[in-house]
Amino acid sequence: MLRVFCLLISLLGCTLVFAQNGFQVVPLGVKGGTVDGNLSAYMLAPAGSDAYVCLDAGTVSSGIIAAVGNGAFNVNAETVLKKYIKGYLISHPHLDHISGMIINSVDDTVKQVYAMEHCINVMKAHYFNWQSWPNLANDGNAPALNKYRYQQLKEGIEMAVKESEISVRAFPLSHSKPYSSTAFLVKHGDEYVLYFGDTGPDEVERTDHMKRVWAAVAPLVKSGKLKGVFLEVSYPNAQPDRHLYGHLTPRWFMKEFEVLAGLAGKEHLRNLNVVVTHVKPVGNNEETIRKELGAANNLGLRLIFPEQGVKFELK
Amino acid sequence: MLRVFCLLISLLGCTLVFAQNGFQVVPLGVKGGTVDGNLSAYMLAPAGSDAYVCLDAGTVSSGIIAAVGNGAFNVNAETVLKKYIKGYLISHPHLDHISGMIINSVDDTVKQVYAMEHCINVMKAHYFNWQSWPNLANDGNAPALNKYRYQQLKEGIEMAVKESEISVRAFPLSHSKPYSSTAFLVKHGDEYVLYFGDTGPDEVERTDHMKRVWAAVAPLVKSGKLKGVFLEVSYPNAQPDRHLYGHLTPRWFMKEFEVLAGLAGKEHLRNLNVVVTHVKPVGNNEETIRKELGAANNLGLRLIFPEQGVKFELK
Numbered sequence: 001m002l003r004v005f006c007l008l009i010s011l012l013g014c015t016l017v018f019a020q021n022g023f024q025v026v027p028l029g030v031k032g033g034t035v036d037g038n039l040s041a042y043m044l045a046p047a048g049s050d051a052y053v054c055l056d057a058g059t060v061s062s063g064i065i066a067a068v069g070n071g072a073f074n075v076n077a078e079t080v081l082k083k084y085i086k087g088y089l090i091s092h093p094h095l096d097h098i099s100g101m102i103i104n105s106v107d108d109t110v111k112q113v114y115a116m117e118h119c120i121n122v123m124k125a126h127y128f129n130w131q132s133w134p135n136l137a138n139d140g141n142a143p144a145l146n147k148y149r150y151q152q153l154k155e156g157i158e159m160a161v162k163e164s165e166i167s168v169r170a171f172p173l174s175h176s177k178p179y180s181s182t183a184f185l186v187k188h189g190d191e192y193v194l195y196f197g198d199t200g201p202d203e204v205e206r207t208d209h210m211k212r213v214w215a216a217v218a219p220l221v222k223s224g225k226l227k228g229v230f231l232e233v234s235y236p237n238a239q240p241d242r243h244l245y246g247h248l249t250p251r252w253f254m255k256e257f258e259v260l261a262g263l264a265g266k267e268h269l270r271n272l273n274v275v276v277t278h279v280k281p282v283g284n285n286e287e288t289i290r291k292e293l294g295a296a297n298n299l300g301l302r303l304i305f306p307e308q309g310v311k312f313e314l315k
Numbered sequence: 316m317l318r319v320f321c322l323l324i325s326l327l328g329c330t331l332v333f334a335q336n337g338f339q340v341v342p343l344g345v346k347g348g349t350v351d352g353n354l355s356a357y358m359l360a361p362a363g364s365d366a367y368v369c370l371d372a373g374t375v376s377s378g379i380i381a382a383v384g385n386g387a388f389n390v391n392a393e394t395v396l397k398k399y400i401k402g403y404l405i406s407h408p409h410l411d412h413i414s415g416m417i418i419n420s421v422d423d424t425v426k427q428v429y430a431m432e433h434c435i436n437v438m439k440a441h442y443f444n445w446q447s448w449p450n451l452a453n454d455g456n457a458p459a460l461n462k463y464r465y466q467q468l469k470e471g472i473e474m475a476v477k478e479s480e481i482s483v484r485a486f487p488l489s490h491s492k493p494y495s496s497t498a499f500l501v502k503h504g505d506e507y508v509l510y511f512g513d514t515g516p517d518e519v520e521r522t523d524h525m526k527r528v529w530a531a532v533a534p535l536v537k538s539g540k541l542k543g544v545f546l547e548v549s550y551p552n553a554q555p556d557r558h559l560y561g562h563l564t565p566r567w568f569m570k571e572f573e574v575l576a577g578l579a580g581k582e583h584l585r586n587l588n589v590v591v592t593h594v595k596p597v598g599n600n601e602e603t604i605r606k607e608l609g610a611a612n613n614l615g616l617r618l619i620f621p622e623q624g625v626k627f628e629l630k
Contacts, residue, residue, distance in 0.1 A: 036419065104351065
């Protein structure tokens, strides 16, 4: 009898560990600049979990209010901010990726901020410095009020996100040299999501940063463990390469996925979830970019155009 | 005949010069933090004019979009941003007063930024510095792209706002020592509006900064030339003085207006337009502050609670 019981517990354990169902995403802001209440920020959690990380934080509370209004959460906005967001992952310190986090920090709870060294240095020097904003962090100009705790990510080294079931690995990106940005490979159990901050194409930036990310995730694409990729497209194809400012067009976006296809096999990219981020809403650019991506999607990527406050799943 | 014609022209000239009708205001953002798509920013122009200044710039484009939606403008959002805003007047460099201007600067036209020395120094060092944002200004870390031009205001000295009929005088304020903020006295012809950035009460800050502003405008209140005052109330009365962080409660707000009444005469404050700014939307604070102000309004101020994108007049 005891043996049967142990077997049952063991089986149940396996089920709990492996019954993974992808991720859920609540975009708090989706635009690549200009619209100052709707800037890059994506809440991400394992499906069914309320323990989210927030990938970049251009807009926070306005996005949470929109999401609550859309029924993405069953609790109020204050609870989402204070309890559901367990940590911020900041790709780079440009204001459109960080302004919301800073402005909401006064009303927030103790929280971790995960970023690479350069990004943390800019936060210390230029944001949480008592000149631009009170220093609510745990380092930098005194007094450090110690509400937000910097957690420095090092290239390729996995770090657990506190109070969540998620861990993260960081990869440096080039965002118009000499400025850098970050890609985050988020892991839950045996499932992954890849988030790119702003990035130029390797060919234009003259780096191999994106290729190194693609090489790292190619095995996960092959095995079906990579449940989604967030990648930016800031400008339509008409934007000349010399004016990319460390961003992608639909043509460069697809060229970069061709690099991944070369490493992982084209067939494994069919129906891969790809969230298109950071479109600059100037003139008809949003429509143009959508058309240009659709026309060039020979790989059969499942392109997702996120909307502020509208929850979706990555399975 | 010629004399009659000259007389007519002369009379018409007088009419054009003196037919003043107060000011119009389009709030682009009204909250004192937290809601990151609705932060302090007020477009102000002489009645009937499309040449506005923007008093602080926490939220810009989201506010313009809301205003266009409400019929506050007959042109599109791009035109309002690029053509109608002739210059920014920045009271202090906290992110909730400046984030919108910086984020929209990439898509903006050449524009003047008026501020006192300390504020300009922070913009140069911490915002338009290529780390937090490309340097779109005309000074600071190279290359300076020269789209925004710093115009340094000196205490009490009137400066014309380019491409408008407005001029401005600046007064320093204390915003939780040693941090400073600014009051702007905006002039059009013989009419005035007074805008306070964030400020603590003189008694708590142990300064006479507010009193000096009140002394400067008292004659304008007596003569009916001051068409409106923008003043902040961040917290309800329950907030203890030691936790004001350089802000006002309804009690301190009214105490400060009593100082003005002492200088200008109580009777001249009756029906004075007073725009209540910077309320922090935490819990029921907005309702509480509105009630506390109403209950303490012995002076008979005409209190205006602005809403994002809803135009109003100050006559």
